[in-house]
Amino acid sequence: MEKKELHTTAELAMLELTQAEAERFGNAVSQILEYFDTMAAVDVENLEPTTHALAKENRLREDKPDIVEETLLDQHSRCFDLKDALLEQAPEVVDRFIIIPKVL
Amino acid sequence: MKDNTAFWTDIFSDPAKKERYIRYVNDWEEKIHSFLEFDPDRTLPFSTGKGELSGIPFAVKDNIAVESFHLTCGSRILENLRSPYTATAVKRLQLAGAVVVGKTNLDEFGMGSSNENSAFGPANNPWNVDLVPGGSSGGSAAAVAAGLVPFALGSDTGGSVRQPAAFCGIYGLKPTYGYVSRYGLVAYASSLEIIGVLAKEVSVMKRVFTCMRGMDPWDHSTVVPDESLDHSTVAPAGIREISPINATALRIGVLNEPMGLEPRVESGYKTSMEMVKQLGHSLVEVELPTLEYVVPAYYTIATAEASANLARYNGIRYGKRSETASNPEELVRATRSAGFGDEVKLRVLLGTYVLRSGFQDQYYVRAQKIRTAIRRDFDRIFSSVDVLLMPVYPTAAFSHGSDEMDPFQQKVADKFTGTANLAGVPAVSFPVSVESGVPVGMQLLAPMFGEEILFTLTSQLETLFSSPDCPGYSQDWG
Numbered sequence: 001m002e003k004k005e006l007h008t009t010a011e012l013a014m015l016e017l018t019q020a021e022a023e024r025f026g027n028a029v030s031q032i033l034e035y036f037d038t039m040a041a042v043d044v045e046n047l048e049p050t051t052h053a054l055a056k057e058n059r060l061r062e063d064k065p066d067i068v069e070e071t072l073l074d075q076h077s078r079c080f081d082l083k084d085a086l087l088e089q090a091p092e093v094v095d096r097f098i099i100i101p102k103v104l
Numbered sequence: 105m106k107d108n109t110a111f112w113t114d115i116f117s118d119p120a121k122k123e124r125y126i127r128y129v130n131d132w133e134e135k136i137h138s139f140l141e142f143d144p145d146r147t148l149p150f151s152t153g154k155g156e157l158s159g160i161p162f163a164v165k166d167n168i169a170v171e172s173f174h175l176t177c178g179s180r181i182l183e184n185l186r187s188p189y190t191a192t193a194v195k196r197l198q199l200a201g202a203v204v205v206g207k208t209n210l211d212e213f214g215m216g217s218s219n220e221n222s223a224f225g226p227a228n229n230p231w232n233v234d235l236v237p238g239g240s241s242g243g244s245a246a247a248v249a250a251g252l253v254p255f256a257l258g259s260d261t262g263g264s265v266r267q268p269a270a271f272c273g274i275y276g277l278k279p280t281y282g283y284v285s286r287y288g289l290v291a292y293a294s295s296l297e298i299i300g301v302l303a304k305e306v307s308v309m310k311r312v313f314t315c316m317r318g319m320d321p322w323d324h325s326t327v328v329p330d331e332s333l334d335h336s337t338v339a340p341a342g343i344r345e346i347s348p349i350n351a352t353a354l355r356i357g358v359l360n361e362p363m364g365l366e367p368r369v370e371s372g373y374k375t376s377m378e379m380v381k382q383l384g385h386s387l388v389e390v391e392l393p394t395l396e397y398v399v400p401a402y403y404t405i406a407t408a409e410a411s412a413n414l415a416r417y418n419g420i421r422y423g424k425r426s427e428t429a430s431n432p433e434e435l436v437r438a439t440r441s442a443g444f445g446d447e448v449k450l451r452v453l454l455g456t457y458v459l460r461s462g463f464q465d466q467y468y469v470r471a472q473k474i475r476t477a478i479r480r481d482f483d484r485i486f487s488s489v490d491v492l493l494m495p496v497y498p499t500a501a502f503s504h505g506s507d508e509m510d511p512f513q514q515k516v517a518d519k520f521t522g523t524a525n526l527a528g529v530p531a532v533s534f535p536v537s538v539e540s541g542v543p544v545g546m547q548l549l550a551p552m553f554g555e556e557i558l559f560t561l562t563s564q565l566e567t568l569f570s571s572p573d574c575p576g577y578s579q580d581w582g
Contacts, residue, residue, distance in 0.1 A: 010453060012456050012460070013440075013452050014437050014440050015440055016437050021449070028450050028511070028512070029454055032515070036400045038396075038400055044477070047474075047476045049469055049472030049475070050472055050473075050475040050479060050526075051295060052281075053281045053295075053528020054281060058324070061324075082188050085189075086421075086422070089185060089186070090420075090421055090422060092425075098420065098421060101430055101431050101432055103431065
């Protein structure tokens with residue numbers, strides 16, 4: 001794979017590559033892509049792509065966090081209000097805002 | 105059927121026994137590093153303590169959420185993440201009375217076949233610590249083989265339950281795609297992966313699977329074979345027994361073509377054929393022409409899905425954030441570049457590339473069409489045989505840092521296991537022999553929802569050869 005291609009791909013993947021990494025990954029990616037190219041030999045004419053081995057349709061549910069709660073066993077109901085627990089995981093919080101470096 | 109679970113059930117009620125248990129685990133852990141976190145008491149309040157799996161301890165691969173434990177996925181980027189909730193599969197086992205005692209080591213985000221891609225150091229094979237335990241559920245396999253837990257959960261995206269089970273001489277089940285909820289399983293390749301069971305006895309594997317399978321409103325890709333299992337709670341799907349089917353004179357499909365197997369595995373394959381014949385079943389030669397395209401199709405799909413699934417790790421809402429960035433974009437790049445290991449970066453790069461505009465038809469769409477061809481191969485095979493007997497991996501457990509099994513060769517070697525994930529069918533790996541101190545395993549594949557036949561046949565095989573005890577395995581501490 002050409003250096004330029006690798007760097008464009010890394011850019012899209014939000015990864016920074018050191019020079020040594022670019023060397024290493026460039027070779028590894030090329031080796032695997034070459035292997036992927038063996039798929040060209042397969043006749044895929046008239047074959048539909050498989051995205052899920054079994055599902056036939058999309059299943060929808062109401063966009064409501066408590067939809068399942070009432071069907072749970074009482075004594076072991078899950079905590080569906082995870083808002084606080086999730087906020088606790090944030091690296092930096094002030095009040096209920098997650099802090100990131102300045103955008104502008 | 106062998107069933108040794110009674111040995112475990114008083115471990116939480118007998119403090120002296122628990123102390124001896126912890127000592128046994130700690131002694132082993134110095135050698136095998138199968139756990140990333142171990143604390144037998146921590147989740148006791150989350151277990152009902154009564155039910156089908158009453159009081160039985162188990163371990164969970166650290167890419168499956170268990171409230172109160174970390175959820176590192178073997179990655180620096182999630183090193184400090186504590187899970188605020190529990191995966192449905194685990195929850196169902198807790199409702200059935202089982203108790204999570206810890207989180208097991210793995211290749212980062214499930215990407216690997218040796219457990220050497222763990223950011224927290226590799227796990228070792230309890231048969232010989234110079235060997236890898238396999239991967240990516242290497243810690244789960246090592247913990248079960250060493251007798252630290254009677255069973256463990258893993259995830260199988262391209263063989264990550266079956267291959268380490270084979271490397272460590274135990275049983276490993278990859279269920280039908282969608283039969284077990286993925287809610288709480290950290291996503292790597294969503295269309296391929298499923299939570300599976302590693303155990304030293306077939307009966308335990310079957311009981312665990314029976315408790316954790318079923319529909320889940322929180323995972324819209326779950327499927328069940330019949331409506332009686334179509335419930336919408338997280339309660340176990342019904343302890344409704346999977347009835348042992350009348351499995352006499354089955355037709356067992358076998359492959360008769362050069363498969364590049366090392367001698368121990370080649371002879372193990374022959375041994376397994378002799379075993380099924382001895383049980384009164386017949387061998388039928390079948391052809392699987394798509395086998396040589398399994399790995400390129402599998403890695404195209406897996407890396408493409410991984411690049412999308414791992415896009416969420418940006419250091420903003422959770423995980424380990426880079427401290428040096430001066431703007432948000434720099435923050436994301438610096439966090440990902442410092443937080444991901446080499447194998448993860450490689451797969452994210454590959455996946456990003458095959459999904460780039462202009463390349464999609466050549467790679468991703470073509471791979472999905474090949475996936476259809478593989479499914480058709482299986483449809484044809486299962487119209488003439490009941491199950492398919494195949495190797496799990498071309499080698500037995502290899503050495504840490506092995507030159508012959510470099511990361512590329514490890515990928516090429518996934519061809520036997522990756523088939524089941526691409527086709528969505530269930531498969532179970534089982535031990536067949538120990539060759540010069542290293543266990544060898546084979547696998548059986550069945551049609552969709554064919555778990556019953558797999559349990560029945562593996563329990564028949566267990567009467568001829570059961571999971572061998574590794575040196576140092578003991579229950580004398582009990």
